[in-house]
Amino acid sequence: MAFKFKDIKIIQKLVDNPTMTLKEVANQLGLSLALVHKRVKRLEEEGIIRGIKSTFNPFDETxxxxxxxxxxxxxxxxxxxxxxxxxxxxxxxxxxxxxxxxxxxxxxxxxxxxxxxxxxxxxxxxxxxxxxLKPRGKGWTHLLDAYNKDTNSWEMPIADMLAEVRELAG
Incomplete structure (x- = not known):
């Protein structure tokens, strides 16, 4: 499936705040509700979004x-x-x-x-x-920033990451 930058931003909003309505997503991204609804439906049909479920965790932190x-x-x-x-x-x-x-x-x-x-x-x-110990609030949505809207592709800066690891290892 070919991703569009707007799709990535919609996914990011929904992951960051699962209780957010599509209207709130549309308002925050400056898009129409109809467009957001259409894109979410397409993402569901493609299997990228697999249903909506409520989550329950009895503890604020573990x-x-x-x-x-x-x-x-x-x-x-x-x-x-x-x-x-x-x-x-x-x-x-x-x-x-x-x-x-x-x-x-x-x-x-x-x-x-x-x-x-x-x-x-x-x-x-x-x-x-x-x-x-788990870091607070990082989650995985930062990985969505690896999508390059100019090339419509996912780009992970592996070379930069490896250089940083080598530097830390001495």
Whole structure:
């Protein structure tokens, strides 16, 4: 599908504020409501926009705690303990003894969770924890800025990014 710059701006507005009406999008972009509606319909038909859904998150902010462990005898009990948590939990199974569990929790629950995780240590041969902090508000809409309206193409400044990484690495 060939993108138009207006399509990118419409998508960016809808992603930045999912509760925004098409009329508000049109007003902010200086476009007619009919044009915005037509473009959104086309994006839906092309599969770029796949339905509209409301999202619910009971917490304003979360952090992720990643727990890596090895257990040859008690893996089932540890996994069940994580599964019973009232939070979003992701499981990564490397093999039948190595596991990674990521729990997303509100910051106010961090100390209590870490204390409870400490109890799992005695049931595992290896055990360590990482706290994963997510930057606020960045999301992914900044990637839409990679669309060049003059060439109607996506341009990622990979060479610039690699040079920056090399400079930081010394």
């Amino acid at each position: 952090i992720s705690i990643a727990c890596f462990f090895k257990s040859t005898k008690h893996a089932k009990e540890i996994l069940c303990g994580f599964h019973n948590l009232p939070y979003e939990v992701s499981f990564v199974l490397e093999n039948d003894v190595h596991y990674q569990i990521v729990v997303s929790i509100p910051p106010s629950e961090t100390n209590q969770l870490l204390q409870r995780l400490n109890a799992f240590r005695r049931y595992s041969e290896e055990f360590f924890i990482q706290v994963v």
